[in-house]
Amino acid sequence: MRRTVISLAAVALSLGLAQTPAAACAGLIGSNGAVNLGRTTTLAAYHDGVEHYVTAFQFLGGGGQFGTLIPLPGIPSDVQKGGAWTLQRLIRETEPVALRSSVAALAAPAPARAEVLLEKRIDALDITVLKGGSHDVSVWATDRGFRLSPDAPEMLEFYAKRSPIFLAAVFDSDAAKQRGQRVGDGTPVHITIPTPNPWVPLRILALGKQAADRVDADVFLLTDRAPNLLPGPRAELGLLHSAAASDLLLNDLRADEGMAWVPRNAWLTKLRVDARAADLTYDLAVDASGSGMPSRVAAGLDAPAAPVTPLDAPPPWALVTLAAALLGVPIAMSVARSRS
Amino acid sequence: MRRRFPALALLAGIVLGSCATGAAAEPSREVTITFRYSRFVPATPMTVPAGVPITVTLRNEDPIAHEWIVGASEEHAAHRLGTEPHHEGRPTEISVPPFASRVTTIAFAPGMYAFICHLPGHEAYGMTGMLTVREMARQGIAR
Numbered sequence: 466m467r468r469t470v471i472s473l474a475a476v477a478l479s480l481g482l483a484q485t486p487a488a489a490c491a492g493l494i495g496s497n498g499a500v501n502l503g504r505t506t507t508l509a510a511y512h513d514g515v516e517h518y519v520t521a522f523q524f525l526g527g528g529g530q531f532g533t534l535i536p537l538p539g540i541p542s543d544v545q546k547g548g549a550w551t552l553q554r555l556i557r558e559t560e561p562v563a564l565r566s567s568v569a570a571l572a573a574p575a576p577a578r579a580e581v582l583l584e585k586r587i588d589a590l591d592i593t594v595l596k597g598g599s600h601d602v603s604v605w606a607t608d609r610g611f612r613l614s615p616d617a618p619e620m621l622e623f624y625a626k627r628s629p630i631f632l633a634a635v636f637d638s639d640a641a642k643q644r645g646q647r648v649g650d651g652t653p654v655h656i657t658i659p660t661p662n663p664w665v666p667l668r669i670l671a672l673g674k675q676a677a678d679r680v681d682a683d684v685f686l687l688t689d690r691a692p693n694l695l696p697g698p699r700a701e702l703g704l705l706h707s708a709a710a711s712d713l714l715l716n717d718l719r720a721d722e723g724m725a726w727v728p729r730n731a732w733l734t735k736l737r738v739d740a741r742a743a744d745l746t747y748d749l750a751v752d753a754s755g756s757g758m759p760s761r762v763a764a765g766l767d768a769p770a771a772p773v774t775p776l777d778a779p780p781p782w783a784l785v786t787l788a789a790a791l792l793g794v795p796i797a798m799s800v801a802r803s804r805s
Numbered sequence: 806m807r808r809r810f811p812a813l814a815l816l817a818g819i820v821l822g823s824c825a826t827g828a829a830a831e832p833s834r835e836v837t838i839t840f841r842y843s844r845f846v847p848a849t850p851m852t853v854p855a856g857v858p859i860t861v862t863l864r865n866e867d868p869i870a871h872e873w874i875v876g877a878s879e880e881h882a883a884h885r886l887g888t889e890p891h892h893e894g895r896p897t898e899i900s901v902p903p904f905a906s907r908v909t910t911i912a913f914a915p916g917m918y919a920f921i922c923h924l925p926g927h928e929a930y931g932m933t934g935m936l937t938v939r940e941m942a943r944q945g946i947a948r
Contacts, residue, residue: 603868603903615843615922615930618867675929 511663511688511751517726518656519547520634534602535632536624536669537594538763539660544585544592544632547653548721555685558714559706559735579605579631588652589641593633598625605633614673623668627762627769632656655723664763665749667738676743686734686751687727693752694736695759695766701740702749708733834858838873838920840865840901843930845873845920850935855915857941862908865901871927872900875911875920875936884923913938 511517516538579597586592595602599621603613613621624631634654646652670680686692687710698704710733719727738745750764761767834853838861839846853859863873874884875897884898892898896909915938922932 600868600904607869607903612924613869615869615924615927615932618869619842621868673926 511660513726514659514661515542515726516658516660516663517723518658519551519653520656521547521552521651521653533634533636534606534621534669534672535634536628536666537630537632537656537658538628538662538664539658540582540596540630541594541632541656541658543657544583544587544594545655545657545723546587547655548724549653551718551721551724552653554714554717554721555735556683558711558733559685582630587654589637589644589646590652590654591635591637592654593635595631595633596629597631598622598629601629602631602633609635616672616674620669620672623765624666627765662760662763663751664760665751667748668745668765670738671740671742671745674742676741678742680738680740680742680745682738684736684738684749686736687731688734688751689728689731691732692734693757693759694734695750695752695761695764696747698736701738701744703737703739704734705737706733706735835860835862837862837864838934840867840871840873840922840932843867843869843871843922843927843932845922845932845934848934850937852937852939853913854941855913855938858910858912860908860910862906863899863901864906865903868903870900870902870924871922871932872898872924873907873920874898874923875918877916877918881919881921881923884921885928887923915940 518535518537520535579595579601581593582596583594584592593605595605597605599618602621602625603617606613621631665684665686667680667682667684670682671678674680683705686694691707696702710731714733715727715729715731718724736749746765748763748765750759750761752759762769834857836851836853836859838851840863861873865871872892874880874892880897892900896911899907899909901907913936918936918938920934920936921928
């Protein structure tokens with residue numbers, strides 16, 4: 466079984482991901498001003514009051530450092546290297562691809578003055594979890610030689626009002642080369658976040674883009690029951706899949722590293738974001754409780770009544786939400802580059 | 806729409822980096838421009854008199870650096886290709902760090918002048934504004 470899944474994952478990586486529009490939770494710009502990180506892949510999962518994010522950063526060559534910021538709904542309790550095939554398996558479930566040859570299975574594996582809450586090195590990625598407002602996070606980035614894109618002040622404030630927690634991932638391409646990583650290799654990262662309020666950041670995908678630029682992302686949700694979403698499906702947010710998750714899928718996900726929490730029964734939903742950057746002004750709020758009332762604040766449609774303080778411990782929620790977002794965004798940070 | 810902005814446009818008495826207006830009999834006209842969410846506020850064009858020192862206060866309320874460069878189209882064309890990371894010493898080219906303020910004083914020749922932040926991506930994002938400089942009645946320009 467494990468070998469089968471690995472083969473599927475490798476095929477999905479080599480075929481499925483390559484055919485998937487670029488997407489992700491934030492992006493990076495290198496020291497030469499170019500965008501080096503073309504695609505990041507993010508999985509957000511929810512079970513017993515704990516949200517799991519699995520984000521894969523793809524190495525696209527180049528040198529120096531570049532990084533990304535991801536807004537989080539709460540303070541992570543752990544950051545670890547993600548499993549090998551979870552994201553690819555979800556793609557495989559909803560976008561079956563033909564197995565062209567057994568050779569494909571042998572392809573390389575997918576491989577702040579803000580308060581610093583957690584730091585961790587995963588392969589060539591330096592992960593830092595920050596707590597602070599837009600100013601604090603901006604200073605943190607500036608102190609490290611990065612410059613944020615012009616839309617960052619408004620964007621970061623948009624998120625900081627709801628949750629002042631950001632994950633910064635700085636990709637060291639020189640270290641990646643030394644590690645033998647090849648262009649296209651991905652590094653999955655699994656973030657565990659206790660929170661009563663799961664949501665998937667979508668607006669951040671537009672960071673660093675021009676108004677007319679496109680944002681493409683696939684978002685997977687796995688919940689106990691068919692979830693209520695806000696906003697609902699619309700022109701730029703299409704509903705591609707909504708059905709009970711198969712036992713095979715759940716077993717495959719559960720067999721991956723760090724994915725033992727995947728439940729026995731779940732509902733799989735897949736949405737596709739295909740929007741102009743200027744139109745992506747919201748996030749995806751998920752109500753998996755069955756109350757039918759996803760939060761307008763979590764969706765970014767309403768401002769919170771008061772500053773939000775992330776919970777330090779998970780509430781006794783017993784519902785499961787798994788959200789996988791295949792994203793890929795330029796956040797527009799560059800080192801010491803000015804033009805005027 | 807944009808007129809040439811020769812050096813002569815900057816009349817005597819240019820002062821950079823000071824709020825003091827001195828004891829001159831002719832008070833400086835004052836303009837405040839705020840940088841907020843990578844845009845200039847107010848967004849509407851401002852009008853100032855020609856030939857007198859105009860004190861421009863630049864308030865950056867953003868957590869990122871910006872710059873304010875005012876001039877004719879030729880000036881902006883040059884800045885779009887420029888490589889200076891920081892502007893200092895010229896009253897029409899001001900870098901403003903995050904959450905900082907700068908004051909510059911300029912005497913303009915009549916005309917219309919664009920002011921733009923030329924940091925990468927900022928102009929395209931909409932960080933532009935317009936200043937209209939008009940002749941005043943003779944008695945309004947005490948020289």
